[in-house]
Amino acid sequence: MKISIIQMNIVKGNPDENFRTVESKIREAALSGPDVILLPEMWNTSYALEEILEIGDSNGKRTKDLISSLAKEFKVNIVAGSVAAIRCKKAYNRLMVFNREGEKIAEYDKIHLFGLMDEDKYITPGKKVCLFELDGIKCGAMICYDLRFPELARELTLKGSQVIFVPAQWPEPRIHHWKTLMTARAIENQVFMVAANRVGVEDQNAFVGGSMAVDPLGQVLAELTGDEGIVEAHIDFSVLEKAREAIPVLQDRRPDVYKL
Numbered sequence: 001m002k003i004s005i006i007q008m009n010i011v012k013g014n015p016d017e018n019f020r021t022v023e024s025k026i027r028e029a030a031l032s033g034p035d036v037i038l039l040p041e042m043w044n045t046s047y048a049l050e051e052i053l054e055i056g057d058s059n060g061k062r063t064k065d066l067i068s069s070l071a072k073e074f075k076v077n078i079v080a081g082s083v084a085a086i087r088c089k090k091a092y093n094r095l096m097v098f099n100r101e102g103e104k105i106a107e108y109d110k111i112h113l114f115g116l117m118d119e120d121k122y123i124t125p126g127k128k129v130c131l132f133e134l135d136g137i138k139c140g141a142m143i144c145y146d147l148r149f150p151e152l153a154r155e156l157t158l159k160g161s162q163v164i165f166v167p168a169q170w171p172e173p174r175i176h177h178w179k180t181l182m183t184a185r186a187i188e189n190q191v192f193m194v195a196a197n198r199v200g201v202e203d204q205n206a207f208v209g210g211s212m213a214v215d216p217l218g219q220v221l222a223e224l225t226g227d228e229g230i231v232e233a234h235i236d237f238s239v240l241e242k243a244r245e246a247i248p249v250l251q252d253r254r255p256d257v258y259k260l
């Protein structure tokens with residue numbers, strides 16, 4: 001499975017400009033014929049939380065229309081990062097997944113909201129984990145701050161995920177947590193972790209990218225530094241089988257002693 005990770009700047013409060021950027025980045029990423037394209041978190045509005053109900057994507061329609069048509073045009077699966085989506089006057093940090101036919105096959109609302117950026121004051125949290133299949137491969141997804149919760153990655157793994165996608169807006173001061181947690185989640189669950197982080201500056205926050213793919217042994221397969229860019233990760237699922245055979249941590253768990 002070839003996964004193209006898009007690392008881009010996002011303009012706060014300017015969906016028109018961000019939709020144009022996303023379309024051109026997807027067209028660029030599609031040129032090399034990937035199986036999956038991954039986008040970052042909240043790419044339509046970013047954290048323009050005070051006006052989110054006015055500028056968020058009503059029922060996610062604009063996102064669906066654009067991403068579905070690009071997925072169909074290029075016959076590529078798209079894990080469309082997340083957008084601010086509005087439903088019944090409530091805002092959600094919502095991830096959507098489209099298959100090669102342009103059908104929306106999964107939707108996920110961020111479960112763990114990030115209080116440090118006031119997300120919990122404006123966004124309604126999700127209540128369900130995200131599992132789906134791409135080309136017969138079982139996948140899971142989480143969003144940014146969710147990465148700090150090992151229970152979620154473990155749950156996605158126990159439900160069969162082999163790849164976990166992570167769109168994010170993870171700021172620069174804690175970027176060492178990002179890399180450490182991405183690697184830890186990959187090693188402890190023996191899964192592929194694939195993440196798209198944004199770049200740019202927003203309010204007081206600088207974002208330095210660090211989008212990456214990590215294999216079940218903790219090896220970084222692909223990585224971007226601090227600029228906009230697209231990187232392709234080649235996923236070989238025999239690495240996952242071998243890692244699980246060599247050290248069977250999932251079998252050696254003791255849920256009789258601890259809960260998860």
Ligand SMILES: O=C(O)CCC(=O)C(=O)O
Pocket residue numbers: 113114117143144145146148169170171174177
């Ligand atoms: O956990 C962190 O340090 C960053 C999380 C975050 O920025 C987010 O969830 O949007």
